[in-house]
Amino acid sequence: MYPKEIERLLLKVQKPGRYVGGELGEVIKDKRDVEVRFAFCFPDTYEIGMSHLGIKILYSLFNEKPYIWCERVFAPWIDMEAQMREHDIPLYALESGDPLYDFDFIGFTLQYELSYTNILNMLSLGGIPLLSKDRHGLEHIVVAGGPCACNPEPITDFIDIFFLGDGEEVDLEVIELYRECKKEGCDRAEFLRRASQIKGVYVPSLYDVSYNDDATIRSVTPRDGAPAVIEKRVMMNMDESYYPDNFVVPNIEIVHDRAVEEIFRGCIRGCRFCQAGFLYRPVREKSVECISKQCHALCRNTGYDEVSLSSLSSSDYSQVVPMLKELNSWAKPENVSLSLPSLRVDGFSDDILDEIKTVRKSGLTFAPEAGSQRLRDAINKNVHEDELINTCRVAFDGGYTTVKLYFMIGLPTETMDDVADIANLGRKVVDTFYSAEGRVKGKSPRVTVSASSFVPKPFTPFQWEPQDTMDVLKEKQQHIKNSITTKKITYNYHASDTSFLEAVFARGDRRLNKALLLAHERGIRFDGWSDCFDFQAWLDVLSDSGIDPAFYANRRRSFDEVLPWDHLDYGVTKSFLQRECERAYRSEASPNCREKCMGCGAMKYGGGVCYEER
Amino acid sequence: MKNVRVIYEKNGPCKYISHLDTNRVMLRAIGKSKLNIWYTEGFNRHAYITFALPLSLGFGSTCESMDFRILDDNEDLSAIPERLNCCLPKGIRVLSCKEAVYKPADIESAEYDITLEAMDSNDISEKELSIKLNEFLSLPEIIVEKKTKKGIKNVDLKGYILRFELSDGDKVGFSLTLPAGSSLNINPNLLINAFSDYIGTELYADITRTGVFIKGGKSFE
Numbered sequence: 001m002y003p004k005e006i007e008r009l010l011l012k013v014q015k016p017g018r019y020v021g022g023e024l025g026e027v028i029k030d031k032r033d034v035e036v037r038f039a040f041c042f043p044d045t046y047e048i049g050m051s052h053l054g055i056k057i058l059y060s061l062f063n064e065k066p067y068i069w070c071e072r073v074f075a076p077w078i079d080m081e082a083q084m085r086e087h088d089i090p091l092y093a094l095e096s097g098d099p100l101y102d103f104d105f106i107g108f109t110l111q112y113e114l115s116y117t118n119i120l121n122m123l124s125l126g127g128i129p130l131l132s133k134d135r136h137g138l139e140h141i142v143v144a145g146g147p148c149a150c151n152p153e154p155i156t157d158f159i160d161i162f163f164l165g166d167g168e169e170v171d172l173e174v175i176e177l178y179r180e181c182k183k184e185g186c187d188r189a190e191f192l193r194r195a196s197q198i199k200g201v202y203v204p205s206l207y208d209v210s211y212n213d214d215a216t217i218r219s220v221t222p223r224d225g226a227p228a229v230i231e232k233r234v235m236m237n238m239d240e241s242y243y244p245d246n247f248v249v250p251n252i253e254i255v256h257d258r259a260v261e262e263i264f265r266g267c268i269r270g271c272r273f274c275q276a277g278f279l280y281r282p283v284r285e286k287s288v289e290c291i292s293k294q295c296h297a298l299c300r301n302t303g304y305d306e307v308s309l310s311s312l313s314s315s316d317y318s319q320v321v322p323m324l325k326e327l328n329s330w331a332k333p334e335n336v337s338l339s340l341p342s343l344r345v346d347g348f349s350d351d352i353l354d355e356i357k358t359v360r361k362s363g364l365t366f367a368p369e370a371g372s373q374r375l376r377d378a379i380n381k382n383v384h385e386d387e388l389i390n391t392c393r394v395a396f397d398g399g400y401t402t403v404k405l406y407f408m409i410g411l412p413t414e415t416m417d418d419v420a421d422i423a424n425l426g427r428k429v430v431d432t433f434y435s436a437e438g439r440v441k442g443k444s445p446r447v448t449v450s451a452s453s454f455v456p457k458p459f460t461p462f463q464w465e466p467q468d469t470m471d472v473l474k475e476k477q478q479h480i481k482n483s484i485t486t487k488k489i490t491y492n493y494h495a496s497d498t499s500f501l502e503a504v505f506a507r508g509d510r511r512l513n514k515a516l517l518l519a520h521e522r523g524i525r526f527d528g529w530s531d532c533f534d535f536q537a538w539l540d541v542l543s544d545s546g547i548d549p550a551f552y553a554n555r556r557r558s559f560d561e562v563l564p565w566d567h568l569d570y571g572v573t574k575s576f577l578q579r580e581c582e583r584a585y586r587s588e589a590s591p592n593c594r595e596k597c598m599g600c601g602a603m604k605y606g607g608g609v610c611y612e613e614r
Numbered sequence: 615m616k617n618v619r620v621i622y623e624k625n626g627p628c629k630y631i632s633h634l635d636t637n638r639v640m641l642r643a644i645g646k647s648k649l650n651i652w653y654t655e656g657f658n659r660h661a662y663i664t665f666a667l668p669l670s671l672g673f674g675s676t677c678e679s680m681d682f683r684i685l686d687d688n689e690d691l692s693a694i695p696e697r698l699n700c701c702l703p704k705g706i707r708v709l710s711c712k713e714a715v716y717k718p719a720d721i722e723s724a725e726y727d728i729t730l731e732a733m734d735s736n737d738i739s740e741k742e743l744s745i746k747l748n749e750f751l752s753l754p755e756i757i758v759e760k761k762t763k764k765g766i767k768n769v770d771l772k773g774y775i776l777r778f779e780l781s782d783g784d785k786v787g788f789s790l791t792l793p794a795g796s797s798l799n800i801n802p803n804l805l806i807n808a809f810s811d812y813i814g815t816e817l818y819a820d821i822t823r824t825g826v827f828i829k830g831g832k833s834f835e
Contacts, residue, residue, distance in 0.1 A: 002627070008733060008818040010630055011672045017635065022627030022704035024642075251631045251639055251703055303646030303701060305660075335645075335659055 003097045009083040017252035018046035019080060021094030025248040025302065027063040027070070028095055035179050038062055038070040039093050039103040039126075043118035044111075044528065046074040050248070051256035053310060054109055054146065058167055060244035068175060071095040071103075072248070075118045075525075076125070078532065084125060091125035100126025104178065105141050107171075108159070110148035113505035114498065114528040116155055119144075120520035123158070130517065132160050132205060138181060138188050143174070149202075150279055151458040151565040154505050154512035156204035161195055163202075164568060165232025166265075168242050170200035196226040200233035202568065209510055215551060217509060217562040231569040232279075236607040238265060239290040246301040258306040258339070259298040263291055263323070267312035268593035268609055270600075272380045272584055273369070273411065275457040276312055278572050281600060282608035283316075283593060288323045295327060299336050306337050314340045315352065318612075324355035363402030363446075364395050370411060371421030377589040378413045380580070385425070392429050397438035402446045403429055409476045409493075410454040410468035412584060419476045422449060423483035430488045450492040451480055453499035457506050458565045459572060461580035464557040467503040469550075470496045497535040501527065503553035504542075509564040512552075515545040573601040615652060618691060619681045619714040619835070620698065625674035625822070628705030633668040636706075640680055643701040649694065652683035666718035666834065667794060667826055670801060673726075674822035679834065681714055715835050716828050723776055724794035725825035726802045729787040730809075733816040744786045746813050751778065758808045760800075771808065774800045794826065 002020045010016035031037065040059055042049030049055060055072070062070035071093035076084060084091070090099035100106060106128060108119050120130055128142065129135045135142070144152065145163035152162045163170050174195050181191040196203040206226035210218045222228050235241040247259065266283035267276065286294075295307050307327075309317075317323060320340075327338055340352065368388055369381045376383060392403055407422045426449040433445035453473050456465045468476070473496040484491055505512060519541045526532035542549050557563065559578050566574070576599060583590060590598055593609045603610040624636070631639065644651060644661045653659045663682045669675050684691075694711035702708070730747070732738045738746070750756075756771040777791035792800040802821055810817045826834040 007820075011818075016630035016672070017627075017632070020627035020630050024701070024703040026704075249642065249703075251628065252635045253638065257638075300646070303642035303644075305642075305645050335653065 001097050002094070003089065003092055005087065005089055006084075009080070009087060009089070012083060013079045014077065015046075015252060017250075018074065019076065019094075021072075021097075023248050023251050025246050026072075026095055027059070027248075029063075029069040031069065031096060031098070033066075034069040035067040035182070036069075036105065036175055037098075037103045038068055038105040038107060038175065039073050039100055040070055041073040041100075041106060041108045041119075041122055043075055043108055043115040043122060044526075045077055046250070047252070047254040049074045050250050050254045052109065052111065053260050053262060054167070056244055056247050056260070057242065058171060059248070060246065061168060061172070061242045062175070064242075065172070065175075067179065069095075071098075073100065073122065073126070075122055078526065081121075081125065090127045091122055100128055101140065104139055105143055105175065108142070108144040108146075110144050110146040110152070110155075112528060113148060113154075113502050114533075116505060116516055117519050117525045117527055119155065120158060120516060121525040124520070130520070131157055133157075135160070136188060138178070138186065138191060141178065141188075141191075143171075145171070147275065147279055148506075150275070150568060150570055151507065152202065152204065153209075153510050153564040154508040154516060156510050157513035157517070159204065160192060161201060161203055163233070164200050164230055165570070166235045166241075167233070168235050170198060170233045173198050174201060193224050193226075196224070199231055202230045207567070216557075217564060217566075219562065220567045222567075229567055229569050232571065234282075234284075234571070234605050235265070236284060236605060238262075238284045238286045243294050245294070245297040247298065249302045249304070256308065257304075258308050259295065259302055259304040260308050260310050261291055261295045261298065262286070263309050263311045263314065263317050265311070266608065268316055269313060269382070270380055270580070270590060270592065270598070271369070272378075272461040272580055273408065273454060273457075275460050278459045278577075278600070279570050280312070281571050281602035282605060282610045284608040285318060288319050288326050291323060292326045292330075296330055299331075299334070305335055306339060307331070308339045308341060310341065312342060314342050321351045321355065324352065328355055363404060364392075364400055365404040365406065366391070367406040368425060369406065369408050370414075370418060371407060371423070371425050372418045374587050375411060375414055375418040375421075378584045378587045379411055380584070380589050382589055382592070385428070388425070389428060389432050392432045393436050396433050396436035396445070399438075399440055401433070401440055401443050402448075404448040404450065405429065407449065407451045408454045409451050409480070410473050410499075412454075412462055412465045413587065414476075416476070416479055419479050420483045422451065422480050423485075423489075426484065426489045426491075427486060430486055445488055446490065447488055448490045448492065449480070449484070450494075451477060452494045453496045455499050455503045455506055458563065459570050459577070461577045461584060463507070463563065463577060464559060464561075464581060466556045467500065467553045469554055470500055473499070495530070495533075498527070498530075498533060500549070500553055501535070501538055504549045505552075507564065508552050511547060515541055515547050518545055571600070571602040571605060576600045615683050615685055616687055617681060617714045618684050618694070618711055619679050620694065620708045620711045621835070622678050622680065622706055622708040623674075623676045624669060624678050624706050625676075626705035628703060629672055629674050632671050633665070636669075637663070637665070639703060639706065643698055644682070646701040647697045649682075649697060650685045650689065652685055664718070667721055667724065669823060670803070670821075672821070674820075676709075676822065676824050677826050677834075678823075679826070681718075712835065719796060720828040721795040721826055721834055722793065722829055723791050723827045723831075724823055725777070725789060725791045725827070727781070727787065727789050727822045727824050728802060728806070729783075729785045729820040730806070731785060731818050733818050737815045738813065740784065740786055743813075747786060747788075747809065750809050750812050751775075756805070756808055758804050760804060769800075771800070771805050775805075789824070791825075791827075 143161040149162045264285040266280040370376045456462045477493045666679045691711045695708040698708045760769045779789045781787040806819045
């Protein structure tokens with residue numbers, strides 16, 4: 001329950017429903033009955049955080065343990081933050097209303113780099129010392145997991161423990177260790193040292209980093225028996241892996257306001273720009289029976305009438321049509337609709353269309369990512385133009401009139417001709433509409449072309465690549481604009497300055513910690529929100545911290561450079577990533593995991609797609 | 615098929631959810647409860663529910679109503695509150711379910727319980743606040759700007775206060791009846807904001823709707 005004092009503040013802020021909890025499905029326990037209190041913090045607003053699947057899985061998993069009470073904490077929007085600071089109200093958890101400093105664990109999920117300043121702001125609002133070294137005693141253990149934990153170096157001063165890979169087991173092992181340490185009366189250092197022995201746990205304070213004269217990293221050296229290489233955790237059997245049968249159902253509308261069922265983890269494709277495609281290897285599927293059972297329970301318990309079947313590439317699920325048929329056997333009579341996001345252009349068939357037709361026709365979204373076939377081969381986005389055009393024709397024949405196409409600019413090996421081909425592809429889609437026999441007559445097509453700026457990420461074949469400078473990116477954005485000659489195409493592009501900052505932090509090292517601290521001290525937060533993002537303020541922070549952002553964003557690394565994340569092991573080997581990068585230079589695509597094994601290294605986990613019969 | 619009306623209370627965390635969000639919460643509760651009610655028959659089928667008088671964000675209520683159509687004429691209406699309550703979040707509780715008697719268009723007035731205090735308690739004492747309130751209500755007219763569909767117009771609230779009664783207790787509280795419904799609706803915040811301006815102090819008002827009435831002061835049911 002929210003603290004009584006905030007009632008009078010709530011009517012002065014937008015969407016007060018964000019701050020009160022009380023939703024159906026929230027877990028309330030008596031704090032005197034639990035041994036460990038865990039504050040699950042999402043460093044963004046309620047509507048974003050409540051849409052995230054990971055928090056739902058771990059919230060239910062932790063709360064199934066009688067000795068743990070896991071609660072939710074979100075970043076207050078700037079209007080609420082101002083009220084809280086003015087009235088000295090600490091950041092509180094929604095279930096109990098207790099301030100963050102009452103908790104044993106403060107856990108953050110690292111979904112995107114631009115949320116790092118919110119982590120610091122939440123700690124400060126919650127009365128938790130920001131720096132790991134300033135926190136003493138066996139309390140306030142600040143932990144973090146999620147995709148950005150694959151290069152956590154820019155936030156190592158603030159976080160005590162990082163969880164690498166799937167959290168379902170390792171999180172509980174660390175909580176259990178904490179419980180033991182509390183009973184034994186261990187101190188904080190002893191707890192952290194013992195935690196570092198658990199597979200998947202990275203305690204950054206146990207590693208010393210030294211640098212070369214050219215500012216690159218010389219070495220990362222473990223202390224106190226911490227492992228030299230930290231290996232990610234993987235849940236190999238998805239059917240037996242924990243999945244909640246109920247969600248906290250928000251009272252206010254959130255971004256993804258529906259039940260979500262994860263159908264598999266990982267992706268067979270290996271698009272060379274895509275970090276998720278490498279971090280979550282190998283592909284591990286759930287069975288149709290398991291998916292159907294879990295979905296049905298979720299709909300019954302939450303009251304949602306829409307289920308989203310979530311994965312990195314839905315149509316790559318090996319049993320996609322049988323799955324949709326099985327789900328519709330109960331979903332149709334119960335007025336539940338299914339949605340299948342992340343469909344690939346080549347996976348869009350009549351069969352699938354028939355099964356998901358119950359969902360309202362909004363529009364279709366495809367991500368060819370690059371305009372020319374040459375560049376699509378180089379980035380290994382194995383989508384062919386004729387497939388895209390055929391799919392659009394099927395869609396137009398089926399009554400669709402709106403198509404959104406997502407592209408990236410600044411991809412490695414890209415030329416101005418590749419960029420102009422983005423506009424050309426958009427035009428071909430418009431032409432396809434007019435040649436489709438079954439198109440809606442008397443209506444004109446709406447084709448949206450969106451171009452975002454490529455950000456090179458760790459653990460991808462492009463991890464060594466420079467990001468295009470902002471000037472070049474702007475030039476490319478203009479070039480697309482000038483190449484579009486029809487009004488049927490709407491062209492959107494994203495600001496290149498946020499991508500630049502993202503590129504700095506994505507491949508940053510420990511020297512960025514002090515810049516983050518300074519940014520926080522200057523009131524910077526919500527960098528992912530255009531209404532808050534202040535690029536000049538960030539440039540000042542970086543320059544005042546003695547940091548050259550181009551060193552991180554725009555520099556080409558050599559293949560033998562020690563990268564800040566080299567001591568973390570996500571299953572894919574550096575030599576595999578290098579081979580893939582070299583293939584990209586030759587504009588050579590690679591087969592997907594089901595076609596041919598490229599020897600990425602994930603086979604060592606002993607399961608998943610690597611051992612499927614072919 | 616029969617038209618039924620549930621009366622529910624809305625308070626606690628649910629004071630802070632908007633009318634549209636309340637609609638969504640109710641739709642999910644009905645879906646989850648598996649009540650056999652009439653669904654629309656369009657492309658996006660959904661349970662057909664209507665609300666007689668939307669409640670402003672931040673108000674509590676003991677007398678909200680929602681109407682829907684029960685398909686089975688022999689359905690036991692007295693079991694419906696419990697079936698819905700186990701599917702509703704903290705702060706919304708269905709009190710009764712009966713066949714609808716009056717039409718939403720019959721609604722003429724609503725009653726509110728209001729407690730007032732200064733945002734900053736140093737600004738004005740409870741006693742002073744109480745004296746000022748009496749003074750304010752004794753003014754010959756209380757002109758405020760009211761936003762209507764046709765634009766902003768000045769109205770005299772004085773003539774719209776159908777009933778006013780101070781309540782006992784430590785805090786400055788009163789019960790107030792104002793016109794309500796689709797043709798003329800006066801939000802109690804108009805009066806409170808006018809009072810706040812009059813004394814030059816920011817106020818916090820805890821407002822609960824306690825009654826909805828048709829012609830002749832009969833409860834809407």
